[in-house]
Ligand code: AMP
């Protein structure tokens with residue numbers, strides 16, 4: 301009888317340990333699930349830098365479809381757009397257009413970009429002008445990779461070259477998708493191509509992975525892919541135009557784009573006067589009245605164009621601050637004296653959210 305009891309108690313012990321083990325495994329699974337739900341590991345970011353668009357580009361991206369691969373696809377797209385529209389690349393579309401005084405057939409992408417540039421010229425009252433190729437060449441700001449120029453052209457050279465500049469001398473036929481440059485005019489899409497490249501790269505990234513996050517930066521212009529860790533804003537410094545290593549403010553962006561045009565990017569100084577690469581199409585001289593203009597917009601093309609145009613219109617700040625938000629841009633201007641002006645909508649992005 302005692303023997304039987306001993307056997308039973310042994311069995312009972314075995315059953316109890318089994319129940320306990322199952323209970324432990326169950327608890328562990330529940331804890332693991334709770335950790336997965338409440339403490340989601342933040343996505344890790346892959347960073348890629350490379351030289352294209354005549355500047356350093358930085359891609360910071362996180363994607364479940366493969367961050368490294370997506371970063372490379374984004375970079376290749378930036379480079380494709382650059383090579384296609386670079387007037388210094390002999391096989392670019394712009395070189396082909398610039399070397400002819402006859403009608404030229406355009407592919408759809410080139411037509412859409414040039415058409416957009418012409419429309420931006422209209423709505424910015426000519427401050428943005430994609431047909432300043434000859435003027436930019438006269439001043440020596442056409443070759444990005446080479447040294448900055450050192451000579452100021454004469455007034456008669458400027459007067460003469462302005463006869464061969466400007467969108468009024470460009471004919472674009474939307475029916476046949478063709479373009480014709482009159483009076484030896486030359487296109488220069490340097491004020492829009494960077495923004496357009498950022499938008500194209502954004503679109504391609506989103507087609508591959510709509511949930512990817514991060515940002516794409518080309519020489520200070522930025523297109524946000526998505527919020528940091530899925531919900532937090534990216535903090536972007538606005539460069540002090542006179543001190544390359546300090547910021548005059550910070551922006552908090554979860555979407556959209558920001559672009560800055562500055563007189564510090566490419567310039568030379570003669571007799572204490574700074575001559576830079578952003579031209580007033582009316583005078584043929586580097587535009588006066590701003591050290592930098594920063595624009596936040598829904599897309600990088602708008603931000604890029606409006607920062608260049610806003611720079612040209614700096615002396616008409618009252619107009620810019622009223623009109624540019626209507627065109628889709630929030631503006632910050634550092635004027636010639638270094639005083640900062642901002643449109644009310646710009647301040648919204650300067651508050652941490
Ligand atoms: P960004 O740095 O974006 O302001 O672009 C400056 C570039 O745009 C210059 O290097 C020129 O290629 C071109 N550009 C200069 N002045 C103008 C202008 N008034 N309108 C359009 N493009 C311009």
Ligand code: MG
Nearest residue numbers: 491604605608
């Ligand atoms: Mg620009």
